[in-house]
Amino acid sequence: MIQTENAKAQMRKGVLELCILSILSQGEAYPTEIIEKLKKQKLVVVEGTLYPLLTRLKNTELLTYRWEESNSGPPRKYYFLTKTGKTYLSDLQNSWYDMVSSVNKTIQNSK
Amino acid sequence: MNKTVTINISGIIFHIEEDAYQVLNNYLIAIKRYFNKNESGAEIMSDIESRIAEMLQSKTNAMKQVILMSDVDFVMQSMGKPEEFADEQSDANSSNSFDEQMGYESQHQKKRMYRDADNKVLGGVCSGIGHYFGFDPVWLRIALALLLFFAGTGFVIYIIFWIAIPEAKTTAEKLAMKGEKADINNISKAVVEEVEQLKKRMEKYGNEFKDMAHKNKHVPRNVAEKIVDFISDVIMNIGKVLLKIVGVFLIIIGLVFFLGLFSSVFGLSFMLDSVNGKDWIDLVLLEGKDLYLGIIGIAIFVGTPVIIMIYGGIKIIFKVNYTNRWVNLGAGIFWLFGFTLLLYVGVRTGNDFNKGAKVRENISINSYDTLYIKMAETPIDLIEVEDAIDYDEHENAYSKHHTESDYMIGKNANGRYLLGHSHLDVIKSQSDVVELVVVKEAKGSDRKMASERAKNIEYKILVSDSLIVCDQLFRVNHADKFRVQSVKVILKVPVGKIVYLDKTLENMLDDVDNTTNTYDGDMINRRWLMTEKGLKCIDCKGLEIDSSQAETEDSLKEENLNITVNGINLKAKNSQVKLDSNGVSIKSKDTKRTIDGKSIHIDTEKKKQVH
Numbered sequence: 001m002i003q004t005e006n007a008k009a010q011m012r013k014g015v016l017e018l019c020i021l022s023i024l025s026q027g028e029a030y031p032t033e034i035i036e037k038l039k040k041q042k043l044v045v046v047e048g049t050l051y052p053l054l055t056r057l058k059n060t061e062l063l064t065y066r067w068e069e070s071n072s073g074p075p076r077k078y079y080f081l082t083k084t085g086k087t088y089l090s091d092l093q094n095s096w097y098d099m100v101s102s103v104n105k106t107i108q109n110s111k
Numbered sequence: 112m113n114k115t116v117t118i119n120i121s122g123i124i125f126h127i128e129e130d131a132y133q134v135l136n137n138y139l140i141a142i143k144r145y146f147n148k149n150e151s152g153a154e155i156m157s158d159i160e161s162r163i164a165e166m167l168q169s170k171t172n173a174m175k176q177v178i179l180m181s182d183v184d185f186v187m188q189s190m191g192k193p194e195e196f197a198d199e200q201s202d203a204n205s206s207n208s209f210d211e212q213m214g215y216e217s218q219h220q221k222k223r224m225y226r227d228a229d230n231k232v233l234g235g236v237c238s239g240i241g242h243y244f245g246f247d248p249v250w251l252r253i254a255l256a257l258l259l260f261f262a263g264t265g266f267v268i269y270i271i272f273w274i275a276i277p278e279a280k281t282t283a284e285k286l287a288m289k290g291e292k293a294d295i296n297n298i299s300k301a302v303v304e305e306v307e308q309l310k311k312r313m314e315k316y317g318n319e320f321k322d323m324a325h326k327n328k329h330v331p332r333n334v335a336e337k338i339v340d341f342i343s344d345v346i347m348n349i350g351k352v353l354l355k356i357v358g359v360f361l362i363i364i365g366l367v368f369f370l371g372l373f374s375s376v377f378g379l380s381f382m383l384d385s386v387n388g389k390d391w392i393d394l395v396l397l398e399g400k401d402l403y404l405g406i407i408g409i410a411i412f413v414g415t416p417v418i419i420m421i422y423g424g425i426k427i428i429f430k431v432n433y434t435n436r437w438v439n440l441g442a443g444i445f446w447l448f449g450f451t452l453l454l455y456v457g458v459r460t461g462n463d464f465n466k467g468a469k470v471r472e473n474i475s476i477n478s479y480d481t482l483y484i485k486m487a488e489t490p491i492d493l494i495e496v497e498d499a500i501d502y503d504e505h506e507n508a509y510s511k512h513h514t515e516s517d518y519m520i521g522k523n524a525n526g527r528y529l530l531g532h533s534h535l536d537v538i539k540s541q542s543d544v545v546e547l548v549v550v551k552e553a554k555g556s557d558r559k560m561a562s563e564r565a566k567n568i569e570y571k572i573l574v575s576d577s578l579i580v581c582d583q584l585f586r587v588n589h590a591d592k593f594r595v596q597s598v599k600v601i602l603k604v605p606v607g608k609i610v611y612l613d614k615t616l617e618n619m620l621d622d623v624d625n626t627t628n629t630y631d632g633d634m635i636n637r638r639w640l641m642t643e644k645g646l647k648c649i650d651c652k653g654l655e656i657d658s659s660q661a662e663t664e665d666s667l668k669e670e671n672l673n674i675t676v677n678g679i680n681l682k683a684k685n686s687q688v689k690l691d692s693n694g695v696s697i698k699s700k701d702t703k704r705t706i707d708g709k710s711i712h713i714d715t716e717k718k719k720q721v722h
Contacts, residue, residue, distance in 0.1 A: 046189070051162075055154050075161075
């Protein structure tokens, strides 16, 4: 149903940033890899969504990248967290845990 | 076998099938548009293209060198369609986000009606209205043009619209006219389009100039050449203006012709005292379908070139370059059709002049010694007879002079009829009685028709004792048409009788033979005696005699008849008879007889006898 799709998309949008930053905290990755990892956790995101997000995060200096030449194909951007990004991430993760527990409690109370 | 297109994405060459290319291209364009709003749009695009290139590379190998539609589908699935992009662009654009998630962009802001000056034929009225209501302006143009025929309604409506509806000048207005949101995106799109158009036009001009320069072989270098160029420019511009004037003239002339044709053929007469075309056509042509066919034929034959002229004039003025060969072909065929009609009617009508017939009518007349013949003025009002009067410019007056071969159209309560002049001839009678014959002649498609028509000619001659009064004109009724009807009056005079030709017969005489070779005009007002050799003038004192006729002179001398109040003097070759107050005197070669009151004297050579 359209309505829940909308809401779900909104929710996903909200946490996407958190997920991406978390993945990158495990080590550098290039966009396709990030998508693969998200898929494994059943978070489906199309690349068209990912790229702008990555670029924004890079613009706000939470991420940065390096180029890697490839034998088969165009050069790739490998993203990794900046110092600011790491701090930002831990902050965000804390807010997440707080929000999750609050929301859970709210939901549990409903019938 | 399929066509491939060669493209490069992110610097990598790909061969891609044509239809797959179309889809991929549209996809990339859609994404580009989507990210246009984003400040980092370019960077994002480059990342995306790079990823796409990578994906496509994995799809090709030595066995499969070309990107297919299925590959493009795969890319689109993987990358996602723009509608599927969770809107990363944050709250600055939040007013759009909801809409964009739904995948639609609200395009319909308030639409306003403007005149579209970029897509105009005349004033862009129909284009503008078409935009507003969403239909092709051609229909509206057709509708208005048709309305023109109803007292020019279309014209009035159009002018009102032209005045009331403003022209879309700024880009924002133009977008509002078409109903597109006038935001930066669309406006920049519109501007880009306009720039493209402008570029194309400049290119075209540039090319034209290059061609021209090519032809001229050199580019103007020095001042003199520049001046020449300038002058030729001015002349060209004047030429263009003149061309437009020519266009206007063509239209005006065409319209005038058209109106003239229209009125003359369909009976609306501009000039009140002249016979219009319809009357003549009516009388000459056959009735019924031939008449209408004939009129239609003329209308088409003359009207088509006129309309083409008007059309050409309009094209010149409004710089319409569109030459539809079907229009020209159609017009040509139509014109030929008119020509054929005319030909057909012409042949049929001509047929009706095939055979001629004469009808003779003998009018009884007593054989008086002297006959008087004059012409009666046919009683027709000036008003009734149209075109009978020639306006003599030199004398600045209406003169009744018309040649004897004129036909005229008269009109009375019953309708119109044809009038013609009758002719008179005086010849020697074969018998010793006077005969008066009226010969009526007409043409027809066969002898019977011709004869009918001849009989139907109305002509009056009155005879009272020795006076013959002939009508000046004969009348042909409408039904008989003009078929070269003629009326000839022949007066047959036996030898020894005298005829007096009244001066009213001036135009009626038709080369009457006479012994002195006198012209008809000089024959009037005189008495003529019919002799063995023909008419001889009795009254002709002071008449100039044709000196080429020596015999005539002799005969005048030989045969001399002199009748005066005093008496009669008859001179012959060798004799003379005198009748006067003295008595009778008869002189011959040998004898002289004189009779007077008292006695009769007879003198011969031999002796004188008195009784």
